Amino acid sequence: HFDKHTDSVMQPDWSPDGRRIATGSWDHTVRIWDAETGEERLVFTGHADSVFAARWSPDGRRILSGDESGMVRIWQADTGFEVYRFAVPGTAYSSKWSPDGSQVIVAGSFLVPEIRRVWPSTEALVAYAQEHCVQRELTADERAQFGLPAR
Secondary structure (H helix, E strand, O other), X not given: OOOOOOOOEEEEEEOOOOXXXXXXXXXXXXXXXXXXXXXXXXXXXXXXXXXXXXXXXXOOOEEEEEEOOOEEEEEEOOOOOEEEEEEOOOOEEEEEEOOOOOEEEXXXXXXXXXXXXXXXXXXXXXXXXXHHOOOOOOOHHHHHHOOOOOO
């Protein structure tokens, strides 16, 4: 079991409930396994380079992965759907979620680790933006630029 990767596995991680294992590999994939049987449950593709870490979020709903090219991705753990990505300025060797799952820290072949805020859903991000962002009316030129009627 755990034999579907075609290259080395780096930094496997247990799910918070202990029932699944996430692995990242030099084969550019992240895989989710049944911890009891070792059977593969999901394959996440999208990394263009070797994956050095796959980390479960504290609630077990998301997976954080980082690769050699510096691309960091966050996936829905139950579907493999990519929900967020960002780049760091070098290889992403190690990553970890904050205890509350609101932030991630990524370290690697760059001088200072990167800390990023992550959102549990698009709806949560939109709600935050609506609460914290200043909204204004578009100018007449902006309305014309986007083909909107004048007010």
